[in-house]
Structures are given as C-alpha cells and as structure tokens.
Amino acid sequence: MSTTSARRAPPAASATVARLSGVRVKGSARRGILDLTMPRGSFHFLTGPSGAGKSRALETLALTRRPDEGCAVELFGVDPWALDEAGRAALRRRIGVAGRDAGLIDRLTVFQNAALPLALAGAPPTARTDVAEMLEWLGLAALADRPAAELDRARLRALAMARALVAQPELILIDDALDDLAPDVAARVLGLLAALGQGEAAVVMTGRDPAAAGAAGATVLTLDDAA
Numbered sequence: 001m002s003t004t005s006a007r008r009a010p011p012a013a014s015a016t017v018a019r020l021s022g023v024r025v026k027g028s029a030r031r032g033i034l035d036l037t038m039p040r041g042s043f044h045f046l047t048g049p050s051g052a053g054k055s056r057a058l059e060t061l062a063l064t065r066r067p068d069e070g071c072a073v074e075l076f077g078v079d080p081w082a083l084d085e086a087g088r089a090a091l092r093r094r095i096g097v098a099g100r101d102a103g104l105i106d107r108l109t110v111f112q113n114a115a116l117p118l119a120l121a122g123a124p125p126t127a128r129t130d131v132a133e134m135l136e137w138l139g140l141a142a143l144a145d146r147p148a149a150e151l152d153r154a155r156l157r158a159l160a161m162a163r164a165l166v167a168q169p170e171l172i173l174i175d176d177a178l179d180d181l182a183p184d185v186a187a188r189v190l191g192l193l194a195a196l197g198q199g200e201a202a203v204v205m206t207g208r209d210p211a212a213a214g215a216a217g218a219t220v221l222t223l224d225d226a227a
Contacts, residue, residue, distance in 0.1 A: 015039055017171050017202035018061055019074040025053035025223040034223060038171070038204060043197025045213035046206045048223035054206040055100065058173045061204065062097045063088055075171070093121055096169030098160040098177040106149035110140055113148050113159055117167035134162045139185060154180050161189055165196075172196060174205035190216050 194216040197203040
C-alpha cells in the first residue's frame with residue numbers, strides 16, 4: 001500500500017467530522033482550554049508534556065470516556081451522549097483508534113484482530129484482501145496466523161494501527177502509537193495518515209515528534225500553550 005493509493009472513507013452529510021470544546025488541558029506553566037474542530041480532510045497533531053490532556057482529548061473523541069464537566073463533543077453532526085448505546089456503537093464503527101493500550105484480543109490471531117472492524121461491519125469475504133494488504137504493508141503478513149499474545153510491543157502497535165485503518169474510518173485517532181514502531185514503519189504510517197488527512201477523513205494524533213508531523217502537513221497544537 002502506498003500513500004498515493006490510500007483508500008478514502010465514503011463522504012457523509014456533515015463536512016465537520018468532529019468538534020471538541022471546553023477540554024481542560026494543563027502543562028508545566030499554565031492551564032487552558034482546548035477547542036478543536038476537525039473537518040474532513042484535516043490532520044491535527046497534539047503534543048505537550050505528560051498529563052497535559054492529550055490522551056483525555058482522544059478518549060473523549062473515541063467515546064471511551066464521557067466528556068468532563070464543561071466539555072462538549074460532537075461527532076458527525078450529533079451529540080453522541082444524547083444517543084442510546086446502540087447509537088454510540090454505530091458512531092464508533094466510523095472511528096479508527098490506535099491507542100497506547102492496544103486493546104487487542106490476545107487469543108485471536110493477528111489476521112482476526114486486524115479484520116475485526118470489517119467483521120463487525122458485516123463486510124463481504126472480499127474484504128479479506130484489504131486485511132492481507134494492510135498486514136503486508138505493516139510487515140505483519142508472516143505473522144497473520146499467530147496469536148496476538150505472541151507479538152512484541154512494536155508489532156502489537158503495528159497491529160493496532162492495522163485494525164484502526166483497515167475499515168476506512170472517517171475519524172482516525174492515534175495516541176502515541178507511532179512511538180514504538182520501527183522507524184521505517186513509523187515513517188510509512190505517518191505518510192499514510194497525512195494522505196488520509198487530505199481526503200475524506202479527519203486525523204488526530206498525539207506524539208513526541210511535532211517536527212516530523214509538521215513536515216508531513218499536520219497542524220501542530222501544543223497543549224501547554226492552549227488558552
């Protein structure tokens with residue numbers, strides 16, 4: 001897979017994929033509020049000291065935590081917390097997440113873990129080709145039949161990335177996941193994220209290399225400086 005042939009998510013009605021407002025962030029010098037609007041075709045990189053609120057912002061967008069008091073989140077034009085759990089589950093299927101906690105299922109194989117979003121979406125058998133291509137691109141093809149429990153940390157991160165991207169999500173959330181990848185794989189993934197962030201997806205990631213993200217075209221936000 002190359003960044004020039006990166007698959008695009010199908011467009012939806014709203015031009016704004018996500019909106020986050022009132023997120024409290026903190027750094028070594030000051031406290032502030034993060035307001036972030038993520039239209040289709042955008043790529044944001046959040047950086048800052050440990051504990052500044054980067055992961056909290058992504059967890060709120062991923063619907064794995066309720067917004068803190070005074071914070072609001074909007075996804076695909078709706079308030080997800082005004083929906084029932086089935087409605088939020090439908091929104092989550094439009095989001096790809098690779099976090100610090102990979103959240104993989106140890107007993108499933110590498111292939112099964114990567115294919116899980118497609119299986120949950122009821123994708124046809126031909127979608128297996130997409131999974132195989134993604135694993136090949138990330139250097140995991142030879143491990144496809146191995147249980148995820150047997151992978152080292154770098155390969156677990158690569159597998160989490162495969163699972164996050166394979167279903168062509170409209171919102172992509174990457175929390176420090178590049179930091180443990182092999183440098184060549186991390187560079188390829190960053191290029192792919194940049195390409196997806198120029199298409200129909202919105203990409204938000206955190207990490208420790210804002211210079212590389214900026215060079216790839218990301219809008220870099222330093223939470224320590226948020227106001």
